[in-house]
Amino acid sequence: MVTIRLARHGAKKSPFYRLVATDSRNPRDGRFIEILGHYNPVAAAKPLTIKDDRVAHWIGLGAQPSATVARLLKTHRNASADA
Secondary structure (H helix, E strand, O other), X not given: OEEEEEEEEEEOOEEEEEEEEEEOXXXXXXXXXXXXXXXXXXXXOOOEEEXXXXXXXXXXXXXXXXXXXXXXXXXXXXXXXXX
């Protein structure tokens, strides 16, 4: 099953995350199919960038977002709708 989840990168105590489409059996930071965006919780300005068309593509194919990714996508959609 394909999942959309966060893969952790960056130094100790300075993380940033990639939104990736991956097989659910792969490890968190392991092999992935495609990078769908970036999330930097430490950054003050624009912490989240997402390729909306690719996320929609993978969800259309049946990919399941993790709980955290689903929350981030919901927040991103609400922020872009307000703009």
